[in-house]
Amino acid sequence: EAGVAQSPRYKIIEKRQSVAFWCNPISGHATLYWYQQILGQGPKLLIQFQNNGVVDDSQLPKDRFSAERLKGVDSTLKIQPAKLEDSAVYLCASSLTGDTQYFGPGTRLTVL
Amino acid sequence: GDSVTQMEGPVTLSEEAFLTINCTYTATGYPSLFWYVQYPGEGLQLLLKATKADDKGSNKGFEATYRKETTSFHLEKGSVQVSDSAVYFCALSDFGNEKLTFGTGTRLTIIP
Numbered sequence: 001e002a003g004v005a006q007s008p009r010y011k012i013i014e015k016r017q018s019v020a021f022w023c024n025p026i027s028g029h030a031t032l033y034w035y036q037q038i039l040g041q042g043p044k045l046l047i048q049f050q051n052n053g054v055v056d057d058s059q060l061p062k063d064r065f066s067a068e069r070l071k072g073v074d075s076t077l078k079i080q081p082a083k084l085e086d087s088a089v090y091l092c093a094s095s096l097t098g099d100t101q102y103f104g105p106g107t108r109l110t111v112l
Numbered sequence: 113g114d115s116v117t118q119m120e121g122p123v124t125l126s127e128e129a130f131l132t133i134n135c136t137y138t139a140t141g142y143p144s145l146f147w148y149v150q151y152p153g154e155g156l157q158l159l160l161k162a163t164k165a166d167d168k169g170s171n172k173g174f175e176a177t178y179r180k181e182t183t184s185f186h187l188e189k190g191s192v193q194v195s196d197s198a199v200y201f202c203a204l205s206d207f208g209n210e211k212l213t214f215g216t217g218t219r220l221t222i223i224p
Contacts (some may be wrong), residue, residue: 004155038184041216043201043212055130103156103157104155
C-alpha cells in the first residue's frame, strides 16, 4: 500500500515570497491533516479536512496560510507571503476516520 | 487545553542498555495515547498506542502502559540497539477529537 506522498521535499525561498506544498493521502483515507514542525518542537496541527470540508483550522494563520482539498483527495497548503518564522517542516498525514494517522516524509521549508 | 510533557533530551545510551523516556499528559477527557518515532530523514511513524487506562501498547520490543492515576505513558525498552536511534514523540488525542497533541520530542542516540 502506498504511503502519504508529499512534494517538494525541500524548498528555500526568500521572505515575502509565496510557496505551495502538495500532499496525496493514502487511498481511501477521508481525513487529511497538515502539521507544522518547527525545529526542536513537536508537530502542531494547522488544519484538518474530512473529505473536502474543513473540520479544524483554529491554529492556521489565516492572514498568510491557506489550504484546500479539492475532490476530497489531494491537498495543497500555501503560504503567502512567507515570513522567517515559517521555516519548519510541513507534515501531511491521513487516516480513516477515527483511526491511526499516517504521516508523509514532510517538506522542509527554509525562509531566508 | 490538552498538553504533553516529555523527558528532556538528548539521551545517549550504550547498546543493550535499558531505556525509559518519560511522558506525562494533561487532558480534559479520556485521551488515547501514542508514541511516534521519527528516523533521520523520514516522516513520523506510529510506534505504539493505548486507548484506555491500564492498556499496554507494545511494538518492536518497546512498551508503554497507560497510567490514568499518574497521567503518564512512559516508553520502555529492555535492550536498545543502534537502529533505535531516532526522535521519539509522545502524543495524545482526546476522545471524540482526532487532533494529535505532541510533546517536544526526545532525541535518542545509541552508541555501539
